[in-house]
Amino acid sequence: MTDTTSRNTFSLLGLGDMGTALTRTWLTAGHSPTVWNRTPAKAEALAAGGAVAAPSAAEAVAAHPLVVVCLLDDASVGSVLEGVDLTGKDLVNLTTSTPADARARAAWAEERGARYVDGGIMATPTMIGVPEAGGYVFYSGSRAALDTHRAVLEVPAGVRFVGEDPGHAALHDVALLSAMYGLFAGISHAYALTEGEDIAPKDLAPLLSEWLGAMGFFVGNTAERLTSRDFTTGVVSSLAMQVAASGTLLRTAAEQGVDAGLISPYLDLMRRRLESDPAAHGGEDTAGAVLLLKR
Ligand code: FVH
Numbered sequence: 551m552t553d554t555t556s557r558n559t560f561s562l563l564g565l566g567d568m569g570t571a572l573t574r575t576w577l578t579a580g581h582s583p584t585v586w587n588r589t590p591a592k593a594e595a596l597a598a599g600g601a602v603a604a605p606s607a608a609e610a611v612a613a614h615p616l617v618v619v620c621l622l623d624d625a626s627v628g629s630v631l632e633g634v635d636l637t638g639k640d641l642v643n644l645t646t647s648t649p650a651d652a653r654a655r656a657a658w659a660e661e662r663g664a665r666y667v668d669g670g671i672m673a674t675p676t677m678i679g680v681p682e683a684g685g686y687v688f689y690s691g692s693r694a695a696l697d698t699h700r701a702v703l704e705v706p707a708g709v710r711f712v713g714e715d716p717g718h719a720a721l722h723d724v725a726l727l728s729a730m731y732g733l734f735a736g737i738s739h740a741y742a743l744t745e746g747e748d749i750a751p752k753d754l755a756p757l758l759s760e761w762l763g764a765m766g767f768f769v770g771n772t773a774e775r776l777t778s779r780d781f782t783t784g785v786v787s788s789l790a791m792q793v794a795a796s797g798t799l800l801r802t803a804a805e806q807g808v809d810a811g812l813i814s815p816y817l818d819l820m821r822r823r824l825e826s827d828p829a830a831h832g833g834e835d836t837a838g839a840v841l842l843l844k845r
Contacts, residue, residue, distance in 0.1 A: 560616035560702055561585070563607055563630055565592040567675045568644070569620040573601055575679030575706040583618075586610035588630070608634045616699050617664075620644040624651040628658075637663035640695040642703065644669040644687065648724070649717030656691055656716035665695035668716045670723025671707070678706045688712050690719035733762070735812040742808045775837040782833050789839075790832035793817075793824045819843070 562573055565587035576583050577599050584602040586609070587593045593603040604610035607630045611617050617639050621627050624647045641664045643655060652668040659666040673685025686708030689696050696703070696711055703709055712718045737758060744754055775781050796817040803810040816839075823839040824831050831838060 559614050560618060560699070561604070561610040561614045562618045562620065563587075563610055564620040564622075564626075564645070565589075565596065566620070566622065568671065568678070570596065571675035571678040572618070572620060572644075572706045574599070576702070577601060578679065579705045581702065581705070584610050584613040607631065611636065611639060616640050616642065616702065618642045618644060618703075623647070624655060627655065635662075639664040640667070640692070640699060641665070642667045642669060642689075642695070642699065644671055646670065646723065647720050649721045652690075652720045653715070653717045665692040666716060667691040667696050668719045670719040672723065672726060673707050681708075686710050688719040688722040690714065690722075691716035732816075737762075739803075739808065739810075739812045743802065743806050747806075771835070772837040772840065775835075776840060781831075781835065781838040785833060785835045787835060788832060789820060789824050789834045789836060790828070792836060793821050796820065 560581075561584040562569055562576075563586050565573065565585060569585075569587070570592060573583060573585055573596050577596070582600045582602060584604050585593045585596055586604045586607050590603070593601070597603040602613075604613060611631070611634050615638065617636075619627055619630070619641065621630060622645070624645060627643060627645050627647075636659060641659045643652070643666070647655065647668070656666040656668065667689055668691050670688040671685075672688065673683070677683035677685035687703070688710050689703075690712050691714065693711060693714060696709070700709055712722050740758055741751055741754065744751070799813065799817065800810050803813075819839045819842055820836055823834075823836075823842055826842075
């Protein structure tokens with residue numbers, strides 16, 4: 551397989567906000583990728599900066615061994631690549647998908663003679679090409695294909711390989727995003743509690759940041775407990791205490807006229823863990839509640 555450390559040896563399908571940011575970064579770094587987009591005007595704009603606009607997805611794919619795809623969803627990937635010859639290609643799919651989608655897409659690509667790498671982008675378009683912003687991409691699937699094209703792929707954002715299972719990039723991506731939305735939910739609830747009071751959001755903000763930073767230990771603590779299955783040693787805030795205190799959180803929400811819907815599922819999870827065996831679980835912290843989530 552051709553080593554794409556040389557210039558101008560790859561194609562990109564999809565020039566939405568993310569595909570455009572990727573292309574601009576590659577152009578700035580001196581690459582001139584072949585690009586294709588369903589709406590051609592976006593490719594024409596990038597052609598003015600040195601990209602090569604292909605008239606069709608099939609022609610973009612035919613142009614180079616490395617084909618990067620960044621489309622809306624897995625269905626659009628299927629429709630864009632339907633009937634396109636992928637023999638001998640290395641397909642790097644940066645489209646957000648589920649792990650099952652990614653595994654199915656890998657099998658689909660391999661049946662058509664391509665090596666497959668799935669990617670989960672942990673960056674917004676404004677973080678692309680800005681190393682200090684800390685954006686990176688989880689990759690999984692063919693390590694050989696990733697290594698062949700690493701020099702090109704690490705131009706726009708960091709490369710983090712998470713294994714040969716093609717579903718694992720998507721799984722890491724979704725795990726981190728899901729944690730982020732849980733965090734956003736808690737932050738939204740905190741601002742709703744103080745909304746309308748003589749507590750300015752800008753005054754609550756640094757307190758929230760500081761507190762959430764202090765609670766960051768919970769990430770590693772939970773990992774250790776899930777690994778050891780020891781949910782009690784060294785516990786400083788017991789589940790029994792936290793379940794009792796959760797009533798105060800719910801009553802405060804009611805007093806403040808705030809819908810507790812964003813936090814009540816987690817409080818309920820703690821309560822269910824405790825009630826399933828109060829003697830066994832009352833002295834735990836909340837890490838054991840994870841076990842109730844798995845169906
Ligand atoms: N933007 C972000 O903040 C996030 C960051 C993390 C990763 N996501 C994922 O990246 C994929 C692309 O996202 P995007 O921001 O580029 O999305 P859009 O700007 O909406 O562009 C979508 C492109 O997909 C094309 N497209 C959509 N449907 C079809 C279709 N049926 N056939 C062919 N192309 C299709 C669309 O074409 P057009 O509308 O310009 O003609 C755009 O090129 C995505 O998976 C995010 O979850 C971004």
